[in-house]
Amino acid sequence: MDLNLDLVDELRAALPHEGVLTDPDLLRSYEHDEADLVPFGTPAVVVRPKTTGQVAAVLRAASRYKVPVIPQGARSGLAGGANAIDGAIVLSLIGMNEIIDIDPLNRIAVVQPGVVNAQLRRAVAEQGLYYPPDPGSWELSTIGGNVSTDAGGMCCVKYGVTSDHVIGLEVVLASGEVLHCGRRTAKGVAGYDLTSLFVGSEGTLGVITEITVKLRPAPEPALTLVAVFNTFAAAGAAVSAIATSDLQPSLLEVIDRVALSAIEAYRPMDLPTTSAALLIASVDSGTRAPDDLALISTMCHDAGAADVFVATDAAEADALLTARRLAHPALERFAAQLFPQGGGVMVDDVAVPRTRLVELIEGIERIATEHGIVVATVGHAGDGNLHPIIVIDRSDPVSMAQGQKVFDAIMSLCLSLGGTSTGEHGVGLLKRDWLAREIGPTGLKAHRSIKAALDPDNILNPGKVF
Amino acid sequence: MDLNLDLVDELRAALPHEGVLTDPDLLRSYEHDEADLVPFGTPAVVVRPKTTGQVAAVLRAASRYKVPVIPQGARSGLAGGANAIDGAIVLSLIGMNEIIDIDPLNRIAVVQPGVVNAQLRRAVAEQGLYYPPDPGSWELSTIGGNVSTDAGGMCCVKYGVTSDHVIGLEVVLASGEVLHCGRRTAKGVAGYDLTSLFVGSEGTLGVITEITVKLRPAPEPALTLVAVFNTFAAAGAAVSAIATSDLQPSLLEVIDRVALSAIEAYRPMDLPTTSAALLIASVDSGTRAPDDLALISTMCHDAGAADVFVATDAAEADALLTARRLAHPALERFAAQLFPQGGGVMVDDVAVPRTRLVELIEGIERIATEHGIVVATVGHAGDGNLHPIIVIDRSDPVSMAQGQKVFDAIMSLCLSLGGTSTGEHGVGLLKRDWLAREIGPTGLKAHRSIKAALDPDNILNPGKVF
Numbered sequence: 001m002d003l004n005l006d007l008v009d010e011l012r013a014a015l016p017h018e019g020v021l022t023d024p025d026l027l028r029s030y031e032h033d034e035a036d037l038v039p040f041g042t043p044a045v046v047v048r049p050k051t052t053g054q055v056a057a058v059l060r061a062a063s064r065y066k067v068p069v070i071p072q073g074a075r076s077g078l079a080g081g082a083n084a085i086d087g088a089i090v091l092s093l094i095g096m097n098e099i100i101d102i103d104p105l106n107r108i109a110v111v112q113p114g115v116v117n118a119q120l121r122r123a124v125a126e127q128g129l130y131y132p133p134d135p136g137s138w139e140l141s142t143i144g145g146n147v148s149t150d151a152g153g154m155c156c157v158k159y160g161v162t163s164d165h166v167i168g169l170e171v172v173l174a175s176g177e178v179l180h181c182g183r184r185t186a187k188g189v190a191g192y193d194l195t196s197l198f199v200g201s202e203g204t205l206g207v208i209t210e211i212t213v214k215l216r217p218a219p220e221p222a223l224t225l226v227a228v229f230n231t232f233a234a235a236g237a238a239v240s241a242i243a244t245s246d247l248q249p250s251l252l253e254v255i256d257r258v259a260l261s262a263i264e265a266y267r268p269m270d271l272p273t274t275s276a277a278l279l280i281a282s283v284d285s286g287t288r289a290p291d292d293l294a295l296i297s298t299m300c301h302d303a304g305a306a307d308v309f310v311a312t313d314a315a316e317a318d319a320l321l322t323a324r325r326l327a328h329p330a331l332e333r334f335a336a337q338l339f340p341q342g343g344g345v346m347v348d349d350v351a352v353p354r355t356r357l358v359e360l361i362e363g364i365e366r367i368a369t370e371h372g373i374v375v376a377t378v379g380h381a382g383d384g385n386l387h388p389i390i391v392i393d394r395s396d397p398v399s400m401a402q403g404q405k406v407f408d409a410i411m412s413l414c415l416s417l418g419g420t421s422t423g424e425h426g427v428g429l430l431k432r433d434w435l436a437r438e439i440g441p442t443g444l445k446a447h448r449s450i451k452a453a454l455d456p457d458n459i460l461n462p463g464k465v466f
Numbered sequence: 467m468d469l470n471l472d473l474v475d476e477l478r479a480a481l482p483h484e485g486v487l488t489d490p491d492l493l494r495s496y497e498h499d500e501a502d503l504v505p506f507g508t509p510a511v512v513v514r515p516k517t518t519g520q521v522a523a524v525l526r527a528a529s530r531y532k533v534p535v536i537p538q539g540a541r542s543g544l545a546g547g548a549n550a551i552d553g554a555i556v557l558s559l560i561g562m563n564e565i566i567d568i569d570p571l572n573r574i575a576v577v578q579p580g581v582v583n584a585q586l587r588r589a590v591a592e593q594g595l596y597y598p599p600d601p602g603s604w605e606l607s608t609i610g611g612n613v614s615t616d617a618g619g620m621c622c623v624k625y626g627v628t629s630d631h632v633i634g635l636e637v638v639l640a641s642g643e644v645l646h647c648g649r650r651t652a653k654g655v656a657g658y659d660l661t662s663l664f665v666g667s668e669g670t671l672g673v674i675t676e677i678t679v680k681l682r683p684a685p686e687p688a689l690t691l692v693a694v695f696n697t698f699a700a701a702g703a704a705v706s707a708i709a710t711s712d713l714q715p716s717l718l719e720v721i722d723r724v725a726l727s728a729i730e731a732y733r734p735m736d737l738p739t740t741s742a743a744l745l746i747a748s749v750d751s752g753t754r755a756p757d758d759l760a761l762i763s764t765m766c767h768d769a770g771a772a773d774v775f776v777a778t779d780a781a782e783a784d785a786l787l788t789a790r791r792l793a794h795p796a797l798e799r800f801a802a803q804l805f806p807q808g809g810g811v812m813v814d815d816v817a818v819p820r821t822r823l824v825e826l827i828e829g830i831e832r833i834a835t836e837h838g839i840v841v842a843t844v845g846h847a848g849d850g851n852l853h854p855i856i857v858i859d860r861s862d863p864v865s866m867a868q869g870q871k872v873f874d875a876i877m878s879l880c881l882s883l884g885g886t887s888t889g890e891h892g893v894g895l896l897k898r899d900w901l902a903r904e905i906g907p908t909g910l911k912a913h914r915s916i917k918a919a920l921d922p923d924n925i926l927n928p929g930k931v932f
Contacts, residue, residue, distance in 0.1 A: 196662030
């Protein structure tokens with residue numbers, strides 16, 4: 001793709017020298033996120049603005065030349081939402097990484113989009129506050145990326161996802177105009193909820209340059225247990241029982257046998273790799289926590305748990321959660337060892353009503369068996385949100401085709417159970433066809449009309465989501 | 467306004483006989499909501515559909531004839547959002563009042579828009595569940611109206627407003643197409659958050675015909691106290707201390723002296739009418755509730771409370787909340803007695819960050835004094851959300867002008883404190899000019915482009931919000 005030199009000149013005039021990259025070697029590292037098996041291109045130029053004004057200048061130039069703009073954070077996404085297309089401007093927000101304000105009394109924080117999730121969590125924790133959304137990528141992913149995909153995490157079963165915590169945004173529109181939406185107050189209904197419209201819009205409606213989030217008081221210390229099951233479905237039944245009870249676990253995660261083995265191989269920690277599934281549950285209900293944990297333990301036993309262990313301390317509980325978070329890299333390693341020629345994984349992300357979890361689990365196992373494909377499943381079971389991770393051999397067209405069939409069959413199953421094909425990772429490129437299927441022609445038309453209203457020349461992350 | 471007979475014929479063909487009203491006496495009762503001093507017109511026809519298909523037929527006909535459609539619920543709104551305009555079709559959703567599903571395990575309910583808030587609350591309570599949003603009008607107002615205005619209430623300080631509980635919608639678009647958005651799962655990010663876009667859009671983007679809400683387990687029994695203050699600002703200081711602490715009151719309401727007197731006159735119940743302000747606080751934190759209430763009591767004393775009483779039982783607490791809910795009718799009566807020629811009230815609805823509450827309270831008192839106007843203030847103080855109720859004499863142009871000045875001055879003050887001019891009642895006609903001021907030209911342009919995208923002929927509640 002030819003470089004538009006006039007455009008690059010304009011970008012150089014608007015940004016500091018180090019903020020405009022055209023070196024092909026550098027450009028290549030901005031091509032894609034962590035999604036495997038999703039197409040991507042090579043950008044013509046990468047810009048790294050430091051201010052909202054610079055973002056606005058980039059968008060004005062892009063609008064004038066009608067060049068696509070791909071907003072990017074840490075590129076840790078799992079749906080290809082931040083993948084470049086040939087000749088585009090990649091707009092990396094990673095340099096806008098300041099925490100602008102933490103207001104402990106009104107319990108809000110204002111941050112730039114490049115602030116890393118863990119950086120915000122630690123900064124507010126120092127003031128006795130809590131920013132709950134905790135995607136697996138939290139040490140790496142940015143708040144801007146979390147907001148753009150409406151990221152979830154382990155805390156969501158009790159505390160909600162990213163969109164439940166964003167109350168205001170500054171957004172640069174395709175035209176370069178700067179829009180402020182939302183508020184700093186606990187309540188407010190002044191006009192359409194544009195804030196929620198931009199959250200989860202994956203960079204297709206505007207570039208988010210400032211984010212106001214609500215914070216909570218620090219939670220009370222959590223107590224954690226691990227239950228070991230001889231069938232994955234039994235673990236699912238325990239989750240359904242817990243999630244539909246009046247208890248409010250602060251975490252309710254599952255890891256199946258394949259994932260357990262891969263994690264143990266990746267980082268040995270004496271996980272019970274012979275069990276069919278592990279359920280990790282935490283409660284942070286203060287003085288009531290021991291009783292709540294005992295009730296959860298009983299529900300696990302009633303659902304057929306072979307064993308239940310209570311974590312002796314926070315360090316042991318943290319080790320378990322760390323294990324859970326390693327599922328993705330561990331399974332990538334597992335795939336590479338299983339298929340040295342080209343092992344890879346397709347990470348799925350589906351959600352069903354909590355009462356349908358067992359049906360989803362049994363269906364995933366049946367689909368994997370039928371297609372002769374290894375599928376490891378981990379997930380935020382308490383939300384009905386699972387991540388089946390499909391292990392494939394990219395060098396083998398048969399394996400690839402079977403993997404795609406499994407991917408599609410799991411999502412069909414999920415929709416038939418009243419679920420959604422997209423739980424918390426975003427639509428990106430990976431789920432684009434599924435979105436169309438899920439929201440139907442009227443939904444698609446509504447999406448397109450809103451996109452056209454805010455980005456009439458379709459320069460913002462074109463081709464993503466729908 | 468002439469009646470378009472072709473249009474009426476089409477409506478009669480699409481709806482049952484009793485669903486199309488053209489009798490002028492009947493039409494008059496559909497002209498306006500509860501907002502005082504806001505303009506309204508007379509509709510040409512009122513339709514009362516029973517099904518989504520009938521709503522779609524009405525909108526197809528309205529689109530073809532380019533006749534405005536004003537969706538209405540119980541007309542209990544306080545911003546003129548449901549006011550008719552001359553010659554329009556009023557689309558009353560009051561007849562679509564079925565609770566379609568209550569799913570206790572997944573904790574969701576699916577309802578038609580005409581279901582009354584209290585009807586839903588009682589139905590889910592029978593299954594041990596809780597639908598928190600509780601606007602003052604809850605015995606009267608509909609879920610459709612609550613959703614359209616993103617109504618708040620007393621529970622919001624702990625449990626959030628209507629938008630925090632709506633997870634899916636069926637909406638008939640201006641074209642008559644039926645859109646389904648949202649989900650029945652705990653999580654889901656499949657596409658733009660159209661659900662949140664329609665919530666609070668006051669009937670300007672589509673007609674909501676089905677609503678899926680999340681439910682919570684029934685809360686634990688609440689303990690309640692009343693603190694009596696010699697200045698309103700001291701009550702505000704107590705609220706700020708409580709709301710910025712780690713306590714989570716389930717209710718935190720204030721009533722000032724004028725409102726107290728009006729309520730006591732309206733329904734005598736031995737309220738302490740000589741005190742400057744009453745603060746009502748509840749906690750529903752289970753075993754911890756007595757300790758939490760004691761802490762709140764201490765904070766009230768520290769802020770200068772003259773006295774603190776703990777409610778002896780739920781009946782006494784309910785009586786206090788009933789008193790609080792009577793503020794609006796009591797002040798209407800008070801106004802009528804003060805100005806027999808034409809007493810009336812302008813109900814304002816402003817919200818500030820919790821830490822600015824005392825400044826707002828002192829400012830309201832100063833503004834009222836400066837303009838020689840009686841202002842009674844009640845509100846959801848824990849959210850920083852107050853309702854200054856401005857008492858005016860409609861028969862006196864000077865009183866009307868002063869009232870308007872007070873109304874405007876309070877909102878200016880509110881914006882200068884980092885607040886919003888619209889807390890929970892919606893924008894409607896009452897706050898239209900203020901919305902434009904608050905969101906600025908870029909915000910207004912974004913609103914207009916979205917409105918045009920979804921309702922290109924501007925037939926849906928035109929002239930409202932912006």
